[in-house]
């Protein structure tokens with residue numbers, strides 16, 4: 001029977017959540033296609049990971065090699081393409097993560113297999129694979145079909161599918177010898193670099209004011225900082241604010257920054273791109289101020305204000321002072 | 327160091343009202359402001375910074391309509407030496423794969439040590455052009471690049487991983503590096519630079535020049551075909567407050583008070 005491959009992603013001894021999210025979607029797709037779910041695990045000393053994946057997939061293909069200890073697109077590419085050639089899976093799911101985006105395109109080109117990236121949904125109708133993706137920063141969705149082929153590759157957006165609960169399978173582990181030769185890969189992993197320890201731990205703050213590109217200039221930040229102080233909270237921000245050097249990177253909320261869960265997240269001039277929302281959507285109370293009524297941030301906010309943030313900030317500051325004064 | 331930087335002319339949509347056009351597979355472009363893709367802006371700056379440090383040339387290349395000249399002029403004004411635009415009616419509908427194919431045909435005939443691209447484009451968000459191009463050229467790549475240094479013909483780059491973590495990897499040259507935002511601070515264009523850039527020639531090439539056939543480009547040569555574009559359904563929508571800024575501020579303050587946050 002043909003298979004659906006899920007490439008397990010792990011880093012520094014941990015299986016990453018995206019793996020279980022892909023297993024969940026992968027299982028659903030096996031139902032649509034009469035295929036079996038196979039987890040593919042590449043690494044060094046990862047037997048314990050293989051054991052936990054047995055609870056989710058019919059088969060766990062395990063390749064162990066010291067050269068696979070850390071993710072390396074070249075090494076992963078070599079091993080994965082040999083497995084794909086042998087098993088001819090209908091679909092290979094890879095996370096749309098830093099690892100996945102480094103690997104999937106070259107795999108697709110060299111295997112001559114159509115690739116769809118950053119999918120938020122996938123569906124087979126007969127042999128046609130239709131994917132749902134977002135464009136223009138999440139303002140529109142598209143449904144796209146992949147060119148007919150024997151097999152497909154898709155990268156899957158993080159935190160989009162519910163992580164798979166353990167399934168009543170007791171998958172078999174199949175150990176496959178590594179095909180990597182002594183010859184080193186072109187690319188070489190050197191080391192991880194941890195983010196520098198920050199001054200403020202925004203993930204511990206109860207009240208956060210998140211500012212986005214709507215703030216227009218770094219010189220507009222002090223009044224908002226004033227409001228944050230009045231509210232007894234701290235300033236957080238979206239990525240462009242850090243990219244521009246207006247706030248240090250320990251203030252960034254989102255997939256490449258921090259995950260926060262304050263009692264209040266007040267988003268000012270943030271559009272609500274998926275990568276930002278990932279870091280703040282579980283906040284207790286979300287209030288968003290944005291000039292654009294169609295901004296995606298209003299899809300996660302509890303309360304929305306369609307207005308210029310520069311009018312709201314001073315008005316709110318004085319209201320709160322007034323209430324506190326009483 | 328001879329560097330090629332791949333750029334794209336994209337509409338700015340964060341603050342714009344977006345409508346789907348009559349084909350149902352694209353947005354209406356009229357009235358939208360176009361500029362260089364945000365990620366490419368950083369790639370361009372990195373190319374110019376490397377040229378300033380190491381010497382050599384920067385060639386900017388784009389696949390797009392004639393309007394894309396605006397982006398190439400920006401590249402020239404910011405320090406690129408040459409500009410190439412790949413334009414053909416058959417190129418329309420190309421996805422990241424087809425774009426990379428078209429780019430690769432031209433780039434393989436240029437002398438280069440390094441190709442820089444943005445990590446992704448803000449319009450279609452495929453994040454595939456850089457690594458796809460590298461594979462088609464048969465050279466190594468790294469994506470999500472936050473820092474580039476060189477050491478004896480080898481690029482040592484920091485790749486951004488999730489949650490603030492980075493990894494350092496070595497990639498031998500020639501290579502394609504796909505740049506993440508925040509790697510540098512893109513400079514502003516000087517008026518002098520803009521004026522000079524207007525005088526420079528932009529080389530244009532079409533389907534025949536790049537040596538591809540009709541079915542290798544556009545929709546036919548793509549991995550994916552867009553069937554339908556739509557405004558995403560809202561699962562949850564915020565309660566919108568109304569009134570003057572003062573009234574809305576008062577309502578927020580009230581909500582915060584009820585929740586015990588003031």
Ligand SMILES: Cc1cc2nc3c(=O)[nH]c(=O)nc-3n(C[C@H](O)[C@H](O)[C@H](O)COP(=O)(O)OP(=O)(O)OC[C@H]3O[C@@H](n4cnc5c(N)ncnc54)[C@H](O)[C@@H]3O)c2cc1C
Pocket residue numbers: 137211212213214215237238239240241252253254255256257258268269270271272273274275276279289290291292295307308309310340341446
């Ligand atoms: C791999 C990767 C990782 C990423 N990681 C992160 C991450 O961790 N965190 C993150 O935030 N982003 C991240 N991003 C970037 C993300 O995709 C968006 O580009 C970013 O979140 C946009 O930030 P923004 O909302 O501030 O800006 P924009 O999208 O430009 O939005 C600005 C908003 O401000 C509004 N506005 C403008 N002026 C005003 C005004 N006067 N009053 C009120 N509203 C106004 C506009 O209507 C608009 O909605 C990542 C991207 C990639 C590719």
